[in-house]
Amino acid sequence: MADLPETDTYPAGVYQFETTTPAVGGAPNRATMAGAMNVPLLELANRTRWLKTRVDQLLAAVVAASTTVAGIVRLSTSTSSTATDMAATPSAVKAANDNANTRALQTTTITAAGLATGGGSLGADRTITVPAATQAEAEAGTVDTKAMTPLKVAQAIAAAIAGGTLQAGSAILSAISALATAGIIVRTAAGTVETRAVTGGTGVTVTNGNGVAGNPTITLTIATQAEAEAGTIDTKGMTPLKVAQAIAAAIAGGTLQAGSAILSAISALATAGIIVRTAAGTVAARTIAAGTGMTVTNGDGVAGNPTVALTIATQAEAEAGTIDTKGMTPLKVAQAIAAAIAGGTLQAGSAILSAISALATAGIIVRTAAGTVAARTITAGTGVTVANGNGVAGNPTIALTIATQAEAEAGTIDTKGMTPLKVAQAIAAMTPGYGQTWQAVARTAGTSYQNTTTRPITVMAYSEAQGSTMQVSTNGTTWVTLASLTTTDTNGFVEILIPVGHYYRYTGTWSQFAELR
Structure with missing residues (x-):
């Protein structure tokens, strides 16, 4: 019995027996269908031989895998093995990770800082407390x-x-926060504000009027010496220096009197009471006396302000408005107003009165537009102080910063005001001879001498030389002869008042000189 002749081929198909296929054995041949019963068997045997050859080739090429050679790898679930030719399974990897995580948490510590307390090793649950x-x-x-x-x-x-240490929110603060314009913030009504800028009026200049670049500065425009001496400018201010210059010019021009009889009379008055001028150069003390329907307290003003009280009108007299010899009280005025309103002769109210009534800010009431008002405060400028500028605590008082006697007499301060007393003291200080002494001086003929002091000086000289002259000048160039000894004079005295800055000189021979300075 012979075997089928197998070959290492892989036929594309396997023959299928048909009902007409002859059932004969022998060597198979698909082309001639000889040995027809063995044809499909041979085709299957060839396929098997081909597959075996390929498997043998693969088995011959496959080796065990290592860290340097690719091959078949054996799986292992060990978590402690050190082998390099096996691969770990997912369960082994998980066990190793769990072990590593547990050991990492046991060696890691969380520490609280700042306001927090607690902490410790992460091998257990920890609580951080603030x-x-x-x-x-x-x-x-x-x-x-x-x-x-x-x-x-x-x-x-x-x-x-x-x-009271923190301001609660309000409509006015919201309005300020929303304000987009630069300037001085002014409350214009309940919950509303505006920005304002101080502007200069006649004779006044203002810098930083809106306060953005610095404090607003209100400055009085100061008159020049010429304007002060002329006395015709009504739009500028005066300082002690300018007042002193104006007084000096008035004295030099003969338009100002250094003193008067009336002032002397007031100074000499010995009786208490209200001072009254009774005639030229005379005064008397008077007392306010009560007339019909009146009472007077402190009529002479010595113990306090004189108080004059009127006899108060009745309600009927107040409402009738025909009595002209009695006074009115708030009650009587209110009764008269109520009667006038009821009678149609008086207006009960208006928008401007309502605005005044609704005003919540303290200060001097100013009408800003039809039916609207605002509260204002008088503020001080250069050389001025203001007390109770808004009138709340008392009457607004605007006071000039008064120069001292020394400042008034010096006439060099330009930022303070003058009172009648300081003006009088300045005038007295500028009166020739006041505070001055006679001094013998040596003078040379033909030499110009200037009054470099701050006050007029008096020059007195004696000569026995005929033809000698005494001259004065305002500028040291143009000279005027005031005294001259003629050919018939045997001697002579001369007394000259030299204003501040003026010059004097002499010709000839003057044997004696003295200056009151």
């Missing part, structure tokens, strides 16, 4: 070791507002 402030601690604001919650912050803010 102490929260109580409401009392939050409101006191003195504890620096506890944390604030939103509730405690809100409670602290509410306590600060109630205690």
Whole structure:
């Protein structure tokens, strides 16, 4: 019995027996269908031979895998093996990771800092605690070791507002916050503000009027010496220096009297009372006396302000408005107003009165437009002080900063005001001879001598030389002869008043010179 002749081939198909296929054995041949019954068997045997050859080739080429050679790898679930020719299974990898994580947490520590406390190794659950402030601690604001919650912050803010250390929100603050214009913030009505700028009026200049670049500065425009001496400018201010210059010019021009009989009479008055001029150069003390329907307290003003009281009108007299010999009280005025309103002769109210009534800001009431008002405050400028500028605590008082006697007499301060006393003291100081002494001086003929002091000086000279002259000049160039000894004179005295800055000189021979300076 022979075997089928197998070959290492892989036929594309295996023959299928048909009903007409002859059932004969023998050597198979698909082309001739000889040995027809063995044809499919041979085709299957060839395929098997081909597959075996390929498997043998693969088995011959396969080796065990290592770290340097690719091959078949054996799986292992060990988590402690050190082998390099096996691969770990997912379960082994998970076991190793769990072990590593556990050991990492046991060696890692969390530490609290700042306000936090707690912590420790992460091998177990740990709690970090931040102490929260109580409401009392939050409101006191003195504890620096506890944390604030939103509730405690809100409670602290509410306590600060109630205690007056924090301003609660308001319409006026919102209006200020929303303000977009630069300038001085002014409340114009309830919950509304505007920006303003101080501007200069007649004789006044203003810098930084809106306060943006610096403090607003209000400066009085100061008159020049020529303007002060002319006395015709009504749009500029005067300082002690300018007053002194004007007084000096008036004295030199003969238009100002250094003193008067009336002032002397007032100074010599010995009786208490109200001073009254009774005639030229005379005064008397008077007392206000009560007339019909009146009472007078402190009529002479010595113990206090004179008080004159009127006899008060009755309601009927107040409403009738025909009595001209009695006074009115607030009640009587109110009764008269009510009667006038009821009778249609008086207007009960108006928009401007309503605006005044609604005004919430303290200050001097100023009408800003039809039906609107605003509160204002008088502020001080150069050389001026203001007390009660808004009139709340008392009458607004605008006072000039008064120069001292020394400043008035010196006439060099340009930032203070003068009172009648200071003017009188300045005038007295400028009166020839006041505070001056006679001094013997040596003078040379033909030499110009200038009065370089701050006051006029008096020059007195004696000569026995005929033809000698005494000359004066305002500028040291143009000279005027005031005294001259003629050929018939045997001697002579001369006394000359030299204003400040003027010059004098002499010709001939003057044997004696003295200056009152």
